[in-house]
Amino acid sequence: DTAVSQTPKYLVTQMGNDKSIKCEQNLGHDTMYWYKQDSKKFLKIMFSYNNKELIINETVPNRFSPKSPDKAHLNLHINSLELGDSAVYFCASSRRTGGQNTGELFFGEGSRLTVL
Amino acid sequence: EDQVTQSPEALRLQEGESSSLNCSYTVSGLRGLFWYRQDPGKGPEFLFTLYSAGEEKEKERLKATLTKKESFLHITAPKPEDSATYLCAVYRAGTALIFGKGTTLSVSS
Secondary structure (H helix, E strand, O other), X not given: OXXXXXXXXXXXXXXXXXXXXXXXXXXOOOEEEEEEXXXXXXXXXXXXXXXXXXXXXOOOOOOEEEEEEEOOEEEEEEOOOOHHHOEEEEEEEEOEEOOEEOOOOEEOOOEEEEEO | OOEEEEEOOEEEEEOOOOEEEEEEEEOOOEEXXXXXXXXXXXXXXXXXXXXXXXXXXXXXXEEEEXXXXXXXXXXXXXXXXXXXXXXXXXXXXXXXXXXXXXEEEEEEO
């Protein structure tokens, strides 16, 4: 039973299109994240939600809009896709201890987005 | 500004040839330093957390150590299945994990 699952695993689309990636975790964690990994394998935080509330938004273009319908789900919608958006997007979750997030993240397998 | 720098970028070893990976960091109010392993086509997988200088953690052929400015991941007698990208990350309150660019390890038999 997959702990953090993302769909789809692959997306290939044209510039200007809109796409969404979905993420679900069954670990009972309160905090979920979106990370972007570029072609050089650099993993960078985009957003973090704690119990459906946005707590981290790292200067990501407005074209990216995360949504958390409940604490087990975090989706990412991207409008007007650009070539530079091509990357692997990872969803992750973590638990909280003493009101703070632990750094032990559980990652999904990633969604590879290719913009042509 | 928080920074995490890993070296070398890539490391090739023969099976059984021990070595170390380096992670140097600059962060105020460090709440923990983390090591992850990432296999091709997979998400990163947690290995270790280190909280204070002098702390050490071990798992099979891997040993992580921490000083006030850097961490080392020592690999003793590696096997081909240890081949992966090893990521170092730091955490301070109010942020998410900040990752380094990783060291890609290849172990040949």
